[in-house]
Amino acid sequence: MSPSGEVVASVSSALAVLLVLLACVELGDAAAAVGVYRLIQYDLAGAPLGSRAAALNHHAAAFPLPAGADLSRSALVAPLLDLPLAFLREYLAEKKHLGGLLILLPRNISAKNVEGNNDDKGEPKNVLAELEKLLMHEEVPFPVYFAFHDDNLDNLLADIRKIASSGQPASASTGGYKLVVPSAEPKKVSSPTISNIQGWLPGSKGEGDAEQLPTIAIVANYDTFGAAPALSVGSDSNGSGAVALLEIARIFSRLYSSPKTRGKFNLLFGLTSGGPYNYNGTSKWLRSFDQRVRESIDYAICLNSVGSWSHDLWMHVSKPPENPYIKQIFEVQ
Known part of the structure; x- marks a missing residue:
């Protein structure tokens, strides 16, 4: 989050909602229910971000799309790795109308996309990370949902593509699948309570030491964040x-x-909330200190994503770094 950002003003429900798939066939209608997860909706510094719609009642479409396809009344169903980010960027930048979007996630996000391929850009976890950045930092005017890929959805996707290949878009007269989410439009909820946990170990003064x-x-924040709140795992974020703070x-x-x-240092431990929201919990925690305690802090260590497989060390310092020792370390990186 931007350092100048404000705390989130509204957050959509993190609960999974139900997607009803209606199949219109010649012999009759059939319905199946699938658990889906809605893209987050929130306000940051007064700017509306994330999905701003929830209800969905449109016929399904899938890639590849015919030239000049009108998706304003269609719900696009796409596996994660088949969804071009350029397509989404174009729709968001040009404010094109899309009835809805259902993204199918692989069961194993950490799996390799192509066996033996050294290029990790196509791995599901990296594709999902790029997708999250795009969807969470833009105002998305259409409903967006996530579901886990399984055999039933594979069959559904094959049927949707077969109908599309006939050259006739799905409709009430031509048949096809309709995606329905019988959900009320989202309402603003009150900001969550911020709870911080603090521990203190006093150091030892030498004889005659009056200072x-x-x-x-x-410090470490203990919460997590994701495009769909109910899908946030947070093992490394x-x-x-x-865990590292508690062990220390x-x-x-x-x-x-x-x-x-x-030692001759006091040790102050803080587990703070609101990390994904511009570290709002940490800011509140620091403001609660007595001025003498705040001024006595000589060094601060923030532990974040220390379980990453990456060997990189990320440093967040003041601009420019004020402490000469920290400045020296920062310039070496």
Whole structure:
């Protein structure tokens, strides 16, 4: 989130909703229910972001699309790896009308797309990350849902493509599938309560030392975020950071239990909420400090995504870095 951003003003329900698939065939109608997850909706600094619609009642369409296809009254069904991001960018940038979008996710997001391919850009997790950035940082005027790919949806997709290949778009007269989400339009909900957890280990002063001891702050946010709130896993964003902080606190609490092994720094531990919302919980936590405590903080470590397989170290510093030692480390990277 942008440092100048404000806390989220409204968030859609994180609960899964039901998608009803209606098949219009010559012999009669049939219906099947599938669990789906809605794209998040929220306001940031007064800007509406995410999906701004929920109800869906349109005939299904799928790639490849015929030239000049009108999708204003169609719900597009697309597997994650078959959905061109350029297509979505064009629809959002030019404000084209789309009845709705259902994105089918693979069961194993971490699986390789092509065996033996060293290019990881086509891996589902990387494609999903790019898709999330696009959908969560734009105002999306049409409903967007996610569902997990399975055999039934494979068969559904094959039928939709077969109908499309006939050259006649699905309609009430020609037949086809209709996607229905009987959901009321979303309403603004009150902002969630921000709860922070704090721990303190006092350092040891030497004889005749009257000055206040400096403090090292170790901080991690404990919540997560995603395009569909109910699908957010958060093992590394930021479960790994929270686990690392608790383990560090456990080790140093044993060291600080004896005056002989107690350091000459106070240790301040903070588990904060609102990390994905411009670290709003951390900001609230810092503002709650007594001024003397805040001024005593000599060094702060924020633990985030420390379980990543990447060996890169990401540093967030003031602009420009004020502390000369931190500036030296930052310039070496």
